[in-house]
Amino acid sequence: MNTSMLGLATTFSLTLLAFAAPAAANAQASATATSSLPFEVKPVGTFNNPWAMAFLPDGKVLVTQKEGTLILFDPATGTKRTVSGTPTVSSKGQGALMDIVPAPDFAASKMLYFSYSEAASGADTRVMLATATLDQAGGALKDTKVIFRGQDASTGGHYSGRIGFSPDGKYLFFTSGDRQLFDPAQDPKSTLGKVLRLNLDGTPASGNPLAAKGFNPAVWSYGHRNLLGVAFDKQGRLWEMEMGPRHGDEINLIKPGLNYGWPKASNGSHYDGRDIPDHKPGDGFEAPKVFWDPAISPGGLAYYDADLFPKWKNSLFITGLSGKSLDRIALDGENAKKVDHWDMGERIRAVRTGPDGAVWLLEDGPSGKLLMLTPNK
Template sequence: MRLLPIAAVSLTLLACTGAEPGNSQQAAAPGLPFTVTPVADFDSPWSMTFLPDGRMLVTEKAGVLLLVTADGKSSTPVSGIPVVDSAGQGALKDVVLDPHFVHNKRVWFSYSEAATNGKGVVLARGIFTDGKSPSLAGVETVFRATPYVTGNGHYSGRIAFAPDGKHVFFTNGERQKFDPAQDPKATLGKVLRLTIDGKPAGDPGLTAKGFHPAIWSYGHRNLLGLAFDKAGNLWEQEMGPKGGDEVNLILPGRNYGYPIVSDGDHYDGRDIPDHKTRPEFEAPKVSWNPVISPGGLIVYSGKAFPQWAGDLLIGGLSSQALVRVDVNGTSAKKGDQWPMGARIREVEEGPDGAIWLLEDGGQGSQGRLLKLTPNR
């Protein structure tokens, strides 16, 4: 972790001038509805979550979990993380507190691993032990994607707990293999549902048809965002191929069409039929072409930006943006797209309603932790 002085700066100006954070000449950029404060800097961070006392857990791509103070001024590695295969898109990925964390201190996380039969994404959990040497004790594997395959792409690995606190949803990417997204026996290219004890609890209709018993929905590509809204609707975003990034409302038993349909095309130029040509597949609520390369996703519920309550906030990687999707019940449409001057991997809501971002730390990004607050 590389520490930064805390100062409100403009990312747009920072990108243009190359100025360092803390430079007193920086000012809020015109046109942005928030002030951006760099808080810390990490090595290719991937995800974050807040502890009840305001401290943060931050994952880094190489396999490091950090306990970060609320002001971002110091961090401590948390031991207990298994060996992570971080080649390509592999990483220590999502980190989420158990719905009953206050009582059981359980932390859930995902990571990519290499095995003799290939590579895949793992859902795991451990008991958080605080102190001078914080750790995750008793780490256990909850679920492994199936099958493991060759390659280093499209692991996905996002985690979301159902409002009832009894189920956990977990995303498996199709690993750039296309067909597994439609394979009923494979968990690749799927949204999965498990009980809080890790037992498969997929859509009963699909299970009755012979699908893997954890599958909730299928026909997905690279699912990098997953979140419930206050009404209990499950929203998901995924990277499309060459074009066709998507926001989906996830419904049990539905087929979202990939790779049979997409609003994008194959990277080699071959056409993929659009969603509108095959109405039997569930169409996205919002799609982008050109792409935004969506990273993390939240449903915003804080008081700092009440005008966005219930909307989706998405980190943009290739678009180097924070993207807002306007949600109205189960409908959605494009909202704002604010330039951030760096690849945004993660979005999180702080205890006070501030919006926190993690830069990707790759391909020219720095890897900073940023706090967004309303302009005064």
């Protein structure tokens, strides 16, 4: 099904069956033929509903798990250690201990940035962005501080919560999903359905493009649905991946102040089959650079520019949950093109480039494997 977790609100239940039958493909979204795998796949660890990962300078990996556990993993030895001090996570529906990213100055500060879903009043929940210092020797998070709180909502999904730092290390970009509420994505006062640009302390960055027009001062771009990945390319362009409704998953080039259309425009449809106007020239919305119909239900996004796979330099990798796939998107300036689609046989939650240039994947589910992809010998 086209969602990052199984626990969607019951209002969507009638539409889940729709993903069993593929929609008609179009020229832009036609899938590249799945080829034999041009890489070796090595399982190096198994985790309980893993969600995201981050490499540390010493080669160890931090893995977040849905229920709120943070694991410090050594790929060289297979050793796992549970990191204490994580906050209480509301893991119902799509809730989770979500993204985790070392600070730009992690080597000196040992600071981590991470996101998670938290219970609010009544049945409400919200996405949280926090910092903490990693005591690696003691296996603990210390001095945890919440630096941003998302708006409360009673729905169980579309938290988003992805973290990216600007190439100069001065700003933090944070994705805030529409929480399955649709209209807030177009509401200037709301932070839902937005890409936010923050200072490293979580306050709105000065110079954000829409503040003078009455928008929340943190907003960088708007009209987004469920933003599940952000990555900067080598020229400093910001790329974003989001899950569409019924099909219409997309990759966007994020530019300041632009409106990306949700829920007024999408190359997918509503879950009950009602049409949403497709993106088209002159509609006032920024169209995606790449989209999928049928859906792949994207889970993670990473930028690749390493030497281990030289033919893949300047590419994006996007993982598929329902698609059980890994896709490579070649970048050329502001243009993007589908070039490879590989069937991985399992739902893939996350992707990262490792320190040595290998591509690392996290499978979804209670026995999700951490996979290392290296060139075929």
